[in-house]
Amino acid sequence: MLSVLRPLPVEQIRLVVFDLDGTLIDSRKDLCNAVNAMLAEFHRQPLPEEIIASYIGDGAGMLVRRALGDPHDEPLVDDALQHFLAYYREHKLDHTYVYEGVMESLAKLRALPNGAGSRAMAVLTNKPIGPSLAICAALGLSEHFFRIYGGDSFETKKPDPVGLLALMQEAGAKPEETLMVGDSDVDLLTAQRAGAWSLGCRYGLSPHTIENIPADVLVDTPMEWMDAFAAGE
Template identity: 60%
Template sequence: MIHTNRSIPVAQIKLVLWDLDGTLVNSELDLAHAINAMLRQFHRQELPVETIGTYIGDGAPMLVRRALGDPNDEGFVKEALEYFLLYYREHKLDNTYVYDGIIPALHAIGINGRKQAVLTNKPVRPSRDIVAGLGLSEFFAQVYGGNSFDTKKPDPLGAKALMHEFGCTPEETVMVGDSQIDSLTAHNAGMWSVGVTYGFAPEGFKHAPPDVLVDTPAELAQVLGG
């Protein structure tokens, strides 16, 4: 079902920014496997996939920190992060897949020369590898990650950089994502926002509602297509 808090003027939208994990692709299992491999390496108890899923969204350093229980030893956190990233780099496409309906939605939303880009808090290298490996590269003019800029979402720096890159104003730009991080990013950058409930953290939208909330990729196409 489509829930509208504020109507988006679709005809004036020239740029659509997409979150990656939980929005375009379901990467939860591969991220969980990499986290649990890291926990095993450091003789920590493994965590349920569902628990790890609640830690996703703020970038790899925060994901690792949360999985470790927020330790004070920064050297240990850094070592654990390096192990996680090394493991994940090799296993990022073991189980990750594009959500059903996303490719038709991308076709529908990207008509009439409208630009689309990925803005994720995941590190940029695996992000670009996932986009390429799952056949999504043709849809995106740019892919930026959590280490592409000095700050991560919900700071608006990355969104503003993409708007500048493509010559678009906030009124001509919309952010699509599965968590309040994305709706807050849109708010902080003055953009429009669409939230998806099929991702990892839809409960956060209660605290930071997007302009439009949808349950399926087909509804994304309905809201933003054309």
Template identity: 60%
Template sequence: MHFPTQPRLIVFDLDGTLIDSSVDLCNSINAALAHFNKPPLPEPVIAGYIGDGASMLVRRALGDPEGDVHDEEYVTEVLTYFLDYYRIHKLDFTYVYPGVILSLEAIRAAWPDTLMAVLTNKPVNPSRDICAHFGLSRFFFQNYGGNSFHTKKPDPHGLLTLIAEASAIAGQTITPAQTIMVGDSHVDVLTARNAGAQSIGCTFGLAPQSLITTPPDHLANAPTDWLTILGINQRSS
């Protein structure tokens, strides 16, 4: 089963959806923890903390998910160290998931008028740098990060902004119902739901367990599944 009509806008999460960045994020968190004399955390634990932005990732790594244990100055120091380290090491081990570029090219070929964008909770500068490095930027008219707006996903503000911008580019109104959010966690599913858009959940990403409790409209076990879900014939595209 696939979506009944061609979407006008497809918005992708970044980490766990287009790229596997878990090793570089985990290494950067553990470098920050070591700098502040904290014990390292296992990679699977840190990977489970990814998805709600850099600040929340650092808070969780410090054992402070609600922000009520450490003072803000301390959290800011750790966050700054983490971001500085990650800025240098963000491409050490990060890679584009197999099938992502093929699938984006197939979508572009089949539906040249369908716009695509990135909406991630990762800070916008590393997001754009990573997409540029891997040749992903050419597919997207916009790339917004967790610090692009006053709120982060699952608040729908970023997605609704992209819908408005896409409508301006297209010269006609694109509705949330004509929009699909593709991501690997409940954060992306809720973002779509809060905006009135449709969702595809990626089970190959960093938080597949969260898609069980917050199920998307469709599940993709690999990036090439996006094409099947969208009803795009890979051979003809």
């Protein structure tokens, strides 16, 4: 069900930036399998998917660190991260799929009339750029976006707004002309710090966290993205 705190200024939104995992794609099983494969390599017990899913959102490094119990042994974390990435590179598309309604909603958003001119769309994820590009290409998402940035595209990750600000500059969009769409408090905080509008997705991998940061609009499905825009007309 659509929840609106502040109606989106549809006419002036020139840039829509999407998170990837939990927003456009359900990558939970492949990420969890990669974490447990890494843990097995280090002779540790596997973790339930529910636990691993709660660790997703801050990049591969933090995912691995949390799965290991946040150790102070940095060489261990670095070694484990390499094992995780090696496994994930080979298995990133075993079970990952695009959420129902995403493709249709992306096409409609791109075609939606915009009083401010053309509307650009992009991806800003904390997932490493390599698998992010490969997944978007394999699942047919790439054609919708003028740019895809990953967690290692900049010196810092979300919620630091550096990536979102870079996308604004490239698209020629002001903060008040920009919308960030994501399933976690990391995405909402990124939007807040950049002065952009925010749309929280309650269906993703980290929906429990979006209650921590007020979102301008909350949706339960990708199909409701269009409802969010319609509510602001």
